[in-house]
Amino acid sequence: MQFLTLTLAFAAVAVAVPIDQNLVARAPPNVPTAAAAKTALAALTVAAQGSSTGYSRDLFPHWITQSGTCNTREVVLERDGTNVVQNSACAATSGTWVSPYDGATWTAASDLDIDHMVPLSNAWKSGAASWTTARRQAFANDLTNPQLLAVTDNVNSAKSDSGPETWKPPLSEYL
Template sequence: MPKVYARRVTVAAGSAAALVCTLVLGTQPAQAAPPTPPDTATARTYLAQLTEQAEGTLDGYSRGKFPHWSDQGNNCNTREVVLKRDGENVQTDGKCAATSGTWKSAYDDGVWTKASDVDIDHVVPLAEAWRSGARQWTTARREQLANDLTHSQLIAVTDNVNQAKGDKDPAKWLPPKTSYHCTYARMWVSVKHVYGLTADKTEKAALKKILDRC
């Protein structure tokens, strides 16, 4: 067994509070790996094509209008599929629920050995999607976004970091790990492009600034 210890790390990004990361020595844990988003040049093109529009209201929104985590077959739901995909040496309860493993969060390089310390982040948050056009969708379409394993919409990350993100767009929040900003922006733009979601002025400007530096 590798040696495991914990230390407290202060994350100075947005409203993220100090959090405890479990660091595992003597091993190279799996990096969270959603489907690879389009390259930077393509992301710039997609960003320019996004309809610029002020965010809509949250009136009527609830997470229940984006059903998740949906059944993915073989006794697995979407969360469990992502935990297996993004983890290393993932052990289950004999069905599909992860009981142990190692997960490295791409957002902050936190390493975790308990599934309960890991959140599955919706890269484009569900509330953000609602304000950007999903309010008009069918429930089936919203369920597709909330459980999308085909595009770069779901990723296993440190729970505290995900909670600090909330429903903020890239103008208000970016992963603490600055070297991941380019990938994050490509992921965000790709999802909004695929689903025909809008982007407000400050969001587009923030994304353009990131992509222009990549």
């Protein structure tokens, strides 16, 4: 669990660093200041990462219904985009998104993935293996913290399940 907390705090530092606001349409929610994130990091005890034994992405139910017909993915797309239009099923039919990881601009929601900044496998190895399914579902669909981001799909694929301790986005301004 300490490793997960450390990973989340490290991710918060990455997000808290000033970003050229011309590159990012909208920031994720509740991003701490750089000072607050550094304070949280300094207070942590580092623990060894756990095993990936038993991990399956399916153990983290994600893209659950948030409201009406809107699932977590559609909520993040609407939050992170500009001029987003959604159909009656809540699917984004148009809009503009700027990926914070590479600065690419997209007008088709299909070009975007919703990234778990702290990958689900990373969470598993950091203590989520002992969580209930409900707690893993809450983590995988967390709209309260800066955990979910709309990003270029192939950049997210390249990241795979690497955590912020080993993977850095290609856009250095994001760091």
